Amino acid sequence: MVTLSMVLVFLLVLSRSESELDTKISSPGDATEWGDPDRSLPGSCQPASSCQKCILSHPSCAWCKQLNFTASGEAEARRCARREELLARGCPPEDLEEPRGWQEVLEDEPLSQGVRGEGATQLAPQRVRVTLRPGEPQQLRVRFLRAEGYPVDLYYLMDLSYSMKDDLEFVRQLGHALLVRLQEVTHSVRIGFGSFVDKTVLPFVSTVPSKLRHPCPTRLEHCQPPFSFHHVLSLTGDAKAFEREVGRQNVSGNLDSPEGGFDAILQAALCQKQIGWRNVSRLLVFTSDDTFHTAGDGKLGGIFMPSDGHCHLDSNGLYSRSPEFDYPSVGQVAQVLSAANIQPIFAVTSTTLPVYQELSKLIPKSAVGELSENSSNVVQLIMDAYNSLSSTVTLEHSQLPSGVHISYESQCGGPEKTDGEAGNRGQCNYVRINQTVNFLVTLQATHCLQEPHYLKLRALGFSEELTVELHTLCDCNCSDSQQQAPHCSDGQGHLQCGVCRDCAECGAFGTGPLAANCSVACAHANVTLALAPTLDDGWCKERTLDNQLFFFLVEDKAGGRVVLRVRPHEKRADHTQAIVLGCVGGIVAVGLGLVLAYRLSVEIYDRREYSRFEKERQHLNWKQDSNPLYKSAITTTINPHFHGTESPLG
Template sequence: MVVLSIVLGFLVVLSRGERDLDTKTRSSEKGTEWRDPSLPLLRSCQPAPSCKECILSHPSCAWCKQLNFTASGEAEARRCATKEELLERGCSPEELEEPHGQQEVLQDLPFSPGTRGEGTIQLAPQRVRVTLRPGEPQSLQVRFLRAEGYPVDLYYLMDLSYSMKDDLEHVRQLGHDLLLRLQEVTNSVRIGFGSFVDKMVLPFVSTVPSKLRHPCPTRLEPCQPPFSFHHVLSLTTEANIFEREVGLQNVSGNLDSPEGGFDAILQAAVCQEQIGWRNVSRLLVFTSDDTFHTAGDGKLGGIFKPSDGRCHLDSNGLYSRSPEFDYPSVGQVAQALSAANIQPIFAVTSTTLPVYKELSKLIPKSTVGELSENSSNVLQLIMDAYNNLSSTVTLKHVSPLPGVRIIYESQCEGSKSENQGQCNQVPINQTVNFRITLQAKQCFVEPQFLKFRALGFSEELTVELHTLCDCNCSDTQSQASHCSNGQGDLQCGVCSCAPGRLGRLCECSVAELSSPDLESECRAPNGTGPLCSGKGRCQCGRCRCSGQSSGRLCECDDASCERHEGILCGGFGRCHCGKCHCYANRTGRACECSVANDSCVTPGGFCSGHGHCKCNRCQCWDGYYGALCDQCPGCKTQCEKYRDCVECKAFQTGPLATNCSLACAQVNVTRALDPILEDNGWCKDKTLHDQIFVFLVKESGDQVMLTVKSQEKGADHTQAIVLGCVGGIVAVGLGLVLAYRISVEIYDRREFKRFEKEQQQLSWNQNNNPLYQSAITTTINPRFKEEAASPL
């Protein structure tokens, strides 16, 4: 049940995280949705009919508002392209519309230690306004200074089931010592107390009236009725009050092993007014010697209503509606603790330690410690956990914002962590830096607000988020003279014609559309073929091309160029009329070649002197291969070249053994004494006379020095070991079978002898089994006068 609970909770948290990080296109009621550029449909900038649609299509897109920028017949959508392409096509830099996001720091108060820990400023800046262009990332720099003496609120939540009886004695004396230890690190500390057992329904608690009044096994010892959660003491600075209230507590009892700790944690997190939480560092110490019930377990007691995640404490501090609501899930507990900025410390016994370690992975800024059997080490455990939590700085957003992708990068002392806003072991008065990257995936009509917080601390960074989803062209004119003397409005270099007017410059009226003379201007000179080559519309005697077609008659297709790795012109040029026009330092039909040659340089010249460099790659001559033409299958390597000489001079064997002195006259062989085999530069060779030998070649002019090392080859006992193991297994199996058959045979013989012995000692009817005993017993009452007897 425990494992199932943790798995279910993990799935809840995981599914929520996947929804937050979803980067696919989704519809939105707030504005236009932008598709993530990593998706294949938007790998590069594509033409768009307006400046607004252009900048929303891809973050690399720009718009040229220059008058008469597009050629005759060219679609106005061709004004949308990358900045480099537009400049190459003649667009003036002043006429480019390429809006970018920006940020403005609204509040950046300096760090301050505060007074007695109150009013401390550790996070900067505190408020930032960010404007995002969809798809374009913006990075914020955030600083955190761990201050000394930061205030602490600690709420002690204890399991009061009967098995924790001896632990309660130590907790009764905890208040004074705990306050003294915490006051060593902070001047402002408060402690509170609460307890829990389980839901008061079967099968969790016995509902027998006497057991409800006194659930402990021994009636002579103090015991209180069972309860789900009891808030005993609100947070206070008085240690004597803590010890007095805890001293009045007694253990209780329940039936099953798991406890109702999740109910208690949730109520302690959401009932902030009753607990008395301040806006400071909040710690919740959870002590138990057993596991926990989670969502779904309430069905065993007939509870089907899910936990509503609200505060339900009555005037006595009891969770009054416990029998009505099911246990909360792991996801609900994690969300409630995170929303309340509470850092849980799970102090549990060794038997349940693995379960709570897995639970801690699902709850941000939590830690687990091993509790002794009688909780005698609880004070040291709390202090160790506090030091660990306070020295860990984790930056997170308070609540996700749909349509915004958030990436963290921590820049800690001596380390840098990608995609994780956390620094560990941060000492007091040290500053750590974080980089938050924001990327909008959609447009927002109204400003949105994101809050970031260092977990466990009260300060927040508020980001006021705006989106940049339209062009701010400065050439906007009503009834512009450029548009045929006032026949249309000019915006971003494009004419929006008045009703009844058509054309790129609003130069003709609707009545002129059907004129045969105008249509003839949109056909080939011989008058045949479709209008505008079937790739556009004829308006006012001119072709308005669609898509990526261009030319007077839309005869050029600017999407039919060669592709490299599936990308038009390899992404290193622009396509015009079926031909790639490559950018600088690129060449080839698909701009696939780089004119650089740095990848071909080798110590022996280009391509090891065995080829030539083309497209920054080596083209090897016949007989050579490899990225640098440094391999030759028909050429002998040094190892192959001198192998026979080594064999004949060192071991007097091999194909040159009879003519060794003549064939290897220029080769000197030296035998090394140490048998160590090395890999660096040594030629390994085959086994010879049960020896493994290697040799090192050093060429000097026409002399070759060979150093030979060898070592004895150990005998190969693999076959003997395998056969021995198989034989041993077979022998043991046969022995077991034989022993079994012998034992059965002995048992059968004994039974048969006993049968013969019974047969010889008794006179019995051969038709009956002498070992058979009747199941009927007959008795006679001696006081009964009649002869008849009654069988029983």
């Protein structure tokens, strides 16, 4: 059966390979992909029936538009081949159509430091138009200059569960010290404050009314009701306002160990207007002494609806719909932070440090630091994390359209050089102030884009972007295009790239390059089918896209209109079914023949053996009871001690 299947598949492929030559080459809107776009691959370019299909078939393909380049009866698809092959076959270089992709810089402001960090240009160029020929890569050079004193917005997000009581006392005096340290590296800095506990439903928070009013262990200390996230102070440069608002805060309490920090991070990133984020470097300092709830944990409290990814702060700055939505997932938090261009700094205690270090690996451009028991080292921790983040330049892209691939090569100006793969980011570490680094971004399309796509490239943590306007090159720009060209059957066809596009084919059969707009393109021609006419030298001969011959005659040109008589072409019979059935029948017949021959030979042998047996039986010369082969089964035994004497008693 395996052999039979292989034979059938081979015959199917063999019988259909010729007729499917053109259909394998897709139209401009089809997805045409390549396993290996290497133009040096021998035999990688295959014949195609038009210049458009030719350049889409493989990036190594070129098209010869020279008139009469193909011999009589030779398919026009032979015009499509590698450049070297076409030149060797006599195609003049000026008649070669080999479109190549290109790029055009639309905006390229020079890199500059600006004034005290304001107005700096760190990313160049700013706008580029890239035209891609499918399968052919285009490389774009992107430059980045790290400017001194780049503005910073810092939002301090604090865990106010009861275990953070000692830390709150220190954070109340944090504002001034933090602003002073940040002003050492930038002249424009603002800070804001928010806090979180957990969702106010069981089993995360006690819903006993008295516990909702005062969740702390003793009545003697100040304690506020539990909440999910509270935005307290929008970003400001007033250190006293920071200290004043934080000084009014009190700890709260919840039941379980993990906190609702992910809810707070998501709302702080999504509610940009309420937080007051500027288009500068954005830092979110997250302090906690415990782990976090994530997507799925909400089911414990009867919450099944996933986080919707929208801002839900009420007029008091509280996350009002926390009991309705589940905690966000790690992936959602990472995506929202990246979209908002926010760099998180996780300042956590030593017991939870390993957990947040693993979390940081999943969030691009994030940092983790160990918080002391009372948060006394938080300012130095923030400064260390800021220096680490600002010295790391990570170039990433927005969502790619289907069929476009991207890869990065980082040139960091030193021994460090990172070759990225498709889908990765470009990254340089330890970039100094005033240092310029380069990224080589390679773009490649595998099929045509229906419309231009705008791709955004940006350095994480910085506000500037490079806009790449992506186009695809999916057609030839032949200069010989001519309507009713004399070369095409005495004016009865349209010339394009050296090939006639005839009205006869689309008018008679509804096929060919003009099929889509035949009524408009061939409005000057009346096409009629002629029933098996006698052919003579006046009949024109052409080939359809599926390589079948047809004939037409220019009959009349009166009144400015042309009458074309077309002889219906005889479609080649599809012998696939006959071949397959014939092979199956042949194999079955041979199998039956072998089975019959075997059975016949066995029958003959058995008959011969039986005949010999009967013959030998008839020649027996002894009786059945004296068969020499037969011996009696009786055995006589004599007792040697028996003498046969008379008994003495007698």
